[in-house]
Amino acid sequence: MMRRRTTLLTGCTALVLALTATACGDSDPVTAGGGDQSLSGQTVTVAGVWSGTEQKNFQKVLDAFTEETGAKTQFVSTGDNVSTVVGSKIEGGNAPDVVMVPQVGVLQQFAKEGWLTPLSGKAEQAVDANFAPVWKDYGSVDGTFYGLYFKAAHKSTVWYSPDALAQAGVEPPTSYDEMLEAGHTVSDSGLAAFSVAGQDGWTLTDWFENIYLSQAGPEKYDALAAHELKWTDASVVKALGTLGELFKDEQLIAGGQKQALNTDFPGSVEKVFGPEPEAGMVYEGDFVAGVAKDQFGKEIGKDADFFPFPPVDGGTAPVVSGGDAAVVLKDGKNAKAGMALLEFLATPEAAAVWAEAGGFLSPNKALDLTAYGDDVTRATAKSLVDAGDSVRFDMSDQAPAAFGGTKGVGEWKILQDFLRDPSDPEATAAALEKAAAKAYKG
Numbered sequence: 493m494m495r496r497r498t499t500l501l502t503g504c505t506a507l508v509l510a511l512t513a514t515a516c517g518d519s520d521p522v523t524a525g526g527g528d529q530s531l532s533g534q535t536v537t538v539a540g541v542w543s544g545t546e547q548k549n550f551q552k553v554l555d556a557f558t559e560e561t562g563a564k565t566q567f568v569s570t571g572d573n574v575s576t577v578v579g580s581k582i583e584g585g586n587a588p589d590v591v592m593v594p595q596v597g598v599l600q601q602f603a604k605e606g607w608l609t610p611l612s613g614k615a616e617q618a619v620d621a622n623f624a625p626v627w628k629d630y631g632s633v634d635g636t637f638y639g640l641y642f643k644a645a646h647k648s649t650v651w652y653s654p655d656a657l658a659q660a661g662v663e664p665p666t667s668y669d670e671m672l673e674a675g676h677t678v679s680d681s682g683l684a685a686f687s688v689a690g691q692d693g694w695t696l697t698d699w700f701e702n703i704y705l706s707q708a709g710p711e712k713y714d715a716l717a718a719h720e721l722k723w724t725d726a727s728v729v730k731a732l733g734t735l736g737e738l739f740k741d742e743q744l745i746a747g748g749q750k751q752a753l754n755t756d757f758p759g760s761v762e763k764v765f766g767p768e769p770e771a772g773m774v775y776e777g778d779f780v781a782g783v784a785k786d787q788f789g790k791e792i793g794k795d796a797d798f799f800p801f802p803p804v805d806g807g808t809a810p811v812v813s814g815g816d817a818a819v820v821l822k823d824g825k826n827a828k829a830g831m832a833l834l835e836f837l838a839t840p841e842a843a844a845v846w847a848e849a850g851g852f853l854s855p856n857k858a859l860d861l862t863a864y865g866d867d868v869t870r871a872t873a874k875s876l877v878d879a880g881d882s883v884r885f886d887m888s889d890q891a892p893a894a895f896g897g898t899k900g901v902g903e904w905k906i907l908q909d910f911l912r913d914p915s916d917p918e919a920t921a922a923a924l925e926k927a928a929a930k931a932y933k934g
Contacts, residue, residue, distance in 0.1 A: 532562030534829045539568045539578060540592030540816065545786055549849040550592075556845050557836045563829050574598060575893055578821075582607060587823035589830030592816045593639060595889040595897050596630050599817055603633035609820040611637050612831050618838035622858040624880045631817050639817030642837045643846070644855045646876045647698050647777040647812040647886060648801040651784070653764055654794070656683055656772030664799035668703070671802050672737070675744045678772040684746035686738070687771040689760035690753040690911045693904025695776060697888040697896065698812065699738075700907065702775075704731040705884055706807035717887045719932045723925035729917045734804060736914030746771040749911055758783055765790050775801070777814065778872045782851035793868045800875070811879040814886040815855070847873075895931035902927045 536557075542550055547569060554565040568588060570577040575598050581587050587607075593599045602608050616637050619628050623641070631639030650671070657664070657674070660681040665671040675685025689695040705713045708727040715721035716728065742748045746763050747755070747770070755763070763770040765784040774780060780798075784790040803809045818837050820830045836842050840863075843854035847863040853873045864870045876883065888896030888903055895902040903924060910920045 528560070529562035531829050531832060534562075534826055535564045535566060536590060536826055536829045536833050537566045537568065537588040537824065538590045538592065538833070539570050539574070539581070539588040541570055541572060541574055541594050542567075542592070543569045543571075545782065545851060549846050549851060552849055553837070553842055553845045554833075556842065557833055560836065561829075561832060563832070565833075572899070575601060578602070578607075579605075582821070582823050585823075587821045587825075589821060589824030589826045590833055591819050591821060592642070593819055594814070594816050595893065596817075596885055597889060597891050597893055597896060599631065599639045599819060600633050601893070602819060602821075603636070603638050607821055607823065608638045609822050609827055609831070611640060611820070611834060615640060615831070615835050615838050618835070622838075622840070622856050624855065624857070624877075624883065626881045626883055626885075627815075627855050630815075630885050639819050640834050640838055641815045641817050641855055642843070643816045644853045644876060645777040645779060645814040645886075646853055646872050647814055648702055648810050649778055649780070649798040649872065650773055650775045650801055651761075651764065651780040651796060651798045652773040653769060654797055656681075656764075656769065660772065665802050667802045668706075668734070668804040672741075672744065675773070679743045683769060684771040685744040685773060687746045687755065687760040687763035687774040688739075688752040688911070689755050689757040689774075689776070690749070690908060691756045691759075693899065693908050694888065694897075695757060695760070696907035696911060697903055698777070698886065699775060700731060700735055701812050701884075701887045702801045702810045703734050703804050704728070704887075705810040705812060706801075706804040707731050707734065709807065710882070710884060713884055713887065717885075717890045719891075719928055723928055724918075724921050728924070729921045732910065732914075732917035732920055736910070736917055739911050739914040752911060753908060758787070762788065765796055778853055778869070779851060781869065781872075785850070792866050797868060798872070811875070811883050812886060813855075813876065813883045814889055891928070892931040895928050902931060 551567060558564060578591055627641045628637060631637060631641055656678060660678040662674040662677050665674045678685045712721060712727050738744055745752050760774050761780055761783040764774045765788045781792045784796040785792055790796040800809050818834050820827055820834060824830055840856055840858040843856050843859045844863040846852040850865050853876055857877055861870045861874060864873055906920060906923045
């Protein structure tokens with residue numbers, strides 16, 4: 493799943509890029525261009541949620557690793573339930589060597605189960621040199637570094653049809669209130685304002701998280717993510733109320749609440765960029781661009797563009813991220829070669845392979861922005877890197893999967909119920925707290 497997965501071009505400041513990766517430490521470095529074939533004859537098994545275009549593009553990265561080291565690779569798609577699939581493979585004695593983990597909560601679970609091998613000194617030094625510290629923090633459990641964030645998502649982007657906004661005579665907004673006002677103007681011109689993917693509960697968590705981070709601030713965001721702050725806190729009720737103002741306005745949502753609840757993520761993009769547009773804007777991460785380009789032939793920057801998720805109630809514009817962390821399993825049959833793959837993934841050369849293919853952002857500061865295929869993606873990537881430690885990881889991805897990452901239960905289901913009836917934020921907050929307390933206790 494394109495899980496959970498920005499500033500405008502005019503808002504970008506200069507970024508000094510380190511163009512070389514640090515590669516030194518406790519074993520021979522794996523460096524693009526070296527081609528030492530030192531792992532010839534070995535096979536690395538990699539498990540991850542990706543399928544379709546994402547899997548094909550990641551395979552290009554794996555092929556580059558093969559070219560460098562001689563090691564063959566085998567990718568196994570787990571589907572959404574990566575925790576369950578990997579756990580069953582470990583129990584069956586068929587553990588993969590490397591797993592691309594899409595949730596902080598799952599990475600923490602794997603570590604606490606004792607399934608993970610700490611990353612090598614070489615991988616850690618590369619991350620220390622070329623990643624903001626926040627990415628190492630999210631990849632660490634109890635002070636031990638387990639997870640390398642190879643692929644990131646910028647989840648504070650609102651995508652729009654330039655034609656739709658031009659027809660309505662509105663400019664990209666700079667505040668949340670302005671965004672709703674612009675939405676009404678777009679609606680008056682003949683299109684709904686927003687396409688909402690309510691069938692996929694994770695998109696609703698992303699809406700909430702951007703509002704909450706901007707409105708309540710990073711300290712409360714961190715506390716709520718760790719469940720040190722209860723979901724019944726007044727700040728949560730306030731954010732739900734702000735989100736409810738959008739959800740209950742039938743003029744703003746394409747097809748109203750009922751149709752939104754029957755719209756999945758790809759369908760929400762189609763309603764804006766497909767052959768028969770129904771809305772002018774769709775909120776989700778940078779990966780919207782990949783769907784608009786690959787499935788609907790839109791030229792990014794011309795037919796599809798974005799503005800940053802705007803600040804709420806005078807707060808700071810949020811930068812919420814997601815990402816996939818590579819981890820090495822202790823029970824893998826070829827953990828040494830798996831660690832070599834992670835050392836390769838820590839290099840800008842590895843990131844450049846997928847950046848060129850598209851549908852990808854890297855938190856690696858050493859990746860030259862020219863590796864990305866268009867100016868809009870470069871701006872999105874630059875915004876993510878420039879945010880440094882102010883980036884906050886997707887809150888639901890930090891939670892236990894039973895609360896923040898399972899279809900039909902927990903936060904996903906409760907926010908779908910809230911979309912259906914947003915009239916009682918207090919009751920929704922109470923339901924969220926009840927589900928969170930149970931999941932975090934478990």
